[in-house]
Amino acid sequence: MLVENPDGVSFGDERDDVLDHARAKGMKYEVFEDVDAPKRFRYSLVVHFSSGRDVRPTTIRPIGGRYLIEGSFETWKFLDTYAAVFRPQEKVIEAVTRSLAGNEVQVNKWVRQLPGVRFAEVDRQRRFGSESSRAQEDGLEGDDYYADYRDWKLELRHDECPYTVELSPMSRSLSGLFGGTLWDRSPTLKIHDVDTDRHDEALKIMETYASGLFFELDVRFGLPLGFMRRRSRNDPARIIVDADSQPVTLPRNNYAAPAVSLYTYARAATQTPLLEYLAYYQAIEFFFPSFWQADVMERVRQELRDPRFDKESDAQLTKLIGLAMQAGKSAPSERDQLCTTLNRCLSDDQLREFLQEDDERLEKLTKKDYLKDVAVLNLRGSARIGDQVADRVYDIRCRIVHGKENGGGRAEVLLPFGKEAERLAHDIEVIRFLAQKVIIAGSRGRLW
Numbered sequence: 001m002l003v004e005n006p007d008g009v010s011f012g013d014e015r016d017d018v019l020d021h022a023r024a025k026g027m028k029y030e031v032f033e034d035v036d037a038p039k040r041f042r043y044s045l046v047v048h049f050s051s052g053r054d055v056r057p058t059t060i061r062p063i064g065g066r067y068l069i070e071g072s073f074e075t076w077k078f079l080d081t082y083a084a085v086f087r088p089q090e091k092v093i094e095a096v097t098r099s100l101a102g103n104e105v106q107v108n109k110w111v112r113q114l115p116g117v118r119f120a121e122v123d124r125q126r127r128f129g130s131e132s133s134r135a136q137e138d139g140l141e142g143d144d145y146y147a148d149y150r151d152w153k154l155e156l157r158h159d160e161c162p163y164t165v166e167l168s169p170m171s172r173s174l175s176g177l178f179g180g181t182l183w184d185r186s187p188t189l190k191i192h193d194v195d196t197d198r199h200d201e202a203l204k205i206m207e208t209y210a211s212g213l214f215f216e217l218d219v220r221f222g223l224p225l226g227f228m229r230r231r232s233r234n235d236p237a238r239i240i241v242d243a244d245s246q247p248v249t250l251p252r253n254n255y256a257a258p259a260v261s262l263y264t265y266a267r268a269a270t271q272t273p274l275l276e277y278l279a280y281y282q283a284i285e286f287f288f289p290s291f292w293q294a295d296v297m298e299r300v301r302q303e304l305r306d307p308r309f310d311k312e313s314d315a316q317l318t319k320l321i322g323l324a325m326q327a328g329k330s331a332p333s334e335r336d337q338l339c340t341t342l343n344r345c346l347s348d349d350q351l352r353e354f355l356q357e358d359d360e361r362l363e364k365l366t367k368k369d370y371l372k373d374v375a376v377l378n379l380r381g382s383a384r385i386g387d388q389v390a391d392r393v394y395d396i397r398c399r400i401v402h403g404k405e406n407g408g409g410r411a412e413v414l415l416p417f418g419k420e421a422e423r424l425a426h427d428i429e430v431i432r433f434l435a436q437k438v439i440i441a442g443s444r445g446r447l448w
Contacts, residue, residue, distance in 0.1 A: 003043070006031035014065030015045045018073075022047050025074035028055070049085075051078040052199035058177060067176035079203045083228035085174060086194065086202040093191040093206050094174050097167070100224040100267040110223055111167055111187045116247030117154045156213075156250045161448040164192040165209055165250060186228065189213075211260045212251030212447065219436050221245070224267040253443040259286040263435050273424045274400050274416050280431040281397050287442045288337040295340045299323050339390035342434060345441040348385040354433055355379065361426040365392070371420055371427070373399065373411030389430070396427055 003009060009031050010016060022029045028048040034041065040062075048055040056078040060068075077086045084095030099107045111117070153168040170184045178184055189210055194202055214225045222240035266279030300323050303309060303316075310316055355362050355377070364370050365377045375391035399414045414420055 001033050001035070003031040003033050009043055011043055011045065011062065012040075013062040015060050015062060018047065018060050018065040018068055019045055021069050022074070027074055030057070047073075049073075049076055049078050050199070051080070052203070061177075061179070064176035064179050067172050067179075071173035071176065073173075073176070077199050077202065079199065079206060081229050082206075083178065084206060085177070086199070086206075087173065088197050090173075091192065091194050093189075093194055093202055094171055095189045095206060095210070096170070096174075096178060096228040097187050097189055097225050098228045100226045100264065101270045107186050107225075108169070111154070111225075112152050113241050114154055114167075114217070114221065114223075114248050115241070115245045116156075117152050119152045154248060156248060158250050158448070161250055162193060163205070163209065165213065166190040166192065189227075207257070208447070209251070211257060211264070212253065212255055213248075215255060215260055215263065215439070216251050217248070218267065219440075220248075224264075226264055226268060250448075252446045252448065253440065254445045254447050255439055255443045256286065259283045259435075259439050259442065262286065263439060266432070266435070272416065273421050273428060274414060277396065277424060277428055277431060278400055280428070280435040281393065283435045284338070284341060284431075284438045287341055287438055288334075290442065291341040291344045292332060292337050295344060296323060335390065335394045338394055339387055341438060342390050342393075343384070343386040345438045346386060346434070350437070351385045351389055352379060355385075355430075358426075358429075361429060364423070364426045365430070371396065371399075371423060389434070392427070393431055393434070396424070 006019070006029075009019075011019070019029060019031075030046045030048075032044045032046065034044070045060045046057050047060055048057050050056075058078075071087060072089055075087065075089055077088070078084065079086055079093070079095070082095055084093065086093045097107065097111075099110070112119075151169065153166060155168075156165040167187050167189055170178065170186070170188050171190070174188060175184055189206075191206060191209060194205055196202055196205075210227065217223045217225055220240075260283075262279050262283040266276045266283065269276040269279060300320060303320055303323065355365065356379075362379075366379070368376050370376075374395040375388060377385070377388050377392060379385060395411070396414070399411050402411070402413065414424075
């Protein structure tokens with residue numbers, strides 16, 4: 001229940017200071033009362049933070065208020081629906097990360113395994129206050145407590161990049177909002193030297209650099225990271241870090257944001273294989289127009305380079321016009337566009353190497369009727385592997401989005417909870433690999 005006159009309310013903790021500060025700075029706030037709750041939890045304080053054209057009502061915790069006041073929280077801007085704050089006075093963006101496919105408690109552990117991470121012991125009493133109360137709160141004791149919260153930092157910088165990007169434990173400032181929850185176990189992405197006071201510009205910087213970094217962490221180490229939002233989910237994950245892995249670097253490639261967004265969506269849909277598969281397919285499909293036209297342009301270019309080409313020959317000019325018109329065909333086959341895209345982004349040798357990395361994967365993909373009405377791969381035949389893979393990917397896509405109707409010859413639809421949907425695991429590995437390669441090949445220019 002909303003308290004109409006909150007001036008007489010006393011929380012008996014740091015929220016009193018936060019309320020006084022918010023009132024002094026002219027921030028909107030609300031106090032709610034739950035008459036049935038224990039005395040300690042009877043009142044709750046909600047402060048409205050700026051978030052672009054909107055506001056973000058945020059419940060303030062009983063502890064951590066001093067960190068909010070020290071950080072001048074009245075200047076903070078929440079970025080869109082993310083658990084992310086832009087602090088203009090410090091010129092820093094900080095966003096809570098999450099695993100797109102794993103237990104949130106494990107994210108810190110996985111990220112700390114990355115090459116280039118630097119460690120140092122943290123002064124827990126200075127950072128969080130009483131050690132004993134915090135240890136009891138977390139259910140940790142002795143060495144386990146300190147091992148779980150060892151201070152670490154993965155700092156990424158380059159002389160030509162205007163920003164310093166960092167993965168590290170949650171800052172003291174942000175812990176004033178999210179400390180004491182599972183979120184404070186998750187690393188935060190920090191982008192320093194952000195010289196703007198505009199929400200949309202800060203949001204674009206965060207999304208641009210984060211999407212590139214998270215994509216490359218997934219490609220290189222199998223670590224799918226994303227950002228916490230108002231609602232999030234957890235799924236199992238596995239990180240791949242070799243002893244000879246090179247340190248993490250700032251991303252330079254300017255990846256297509258829509259394609260990376262679809263890829264990230266697929267990474268978060270591990271419990272819904274059909275949705276996951278379609279999202280990867282859509283990430284590839286995003287590049288169909290550019291690679292289809294590029295293929296046609298290359299064929300036209302080859303004709304013009306041929307020393308036998310005669311510009312006075314009507315027959316040869318007609319052939320050239322025919323090639324050029326293919327790029328503008330009203331309805332090129334989707335299967336042909338997929339085939340062209342894959343063959344321009346991957347060689348047969350790359351596909352063969354990937355398919356042969358896992359014996360079980362190769363067995364299932366070359367087994368007849370493992371998936372009904374889906375092309376079977378044959379690496380020993382003369383047919384191009386890229387064409388075979390394209391046929392299989394397209395057949396699965398059609399079985400997901402189309403169904404047999406009145407015996408009309410269409411394959412049966414893949415059902416979300418059917419046995420065949422459970423058999424898609426290896427094909428999902430394949431299309432994830434294809435999406436990675438196509439997104440990389442489709443990158444344009446550099447970030448810096």
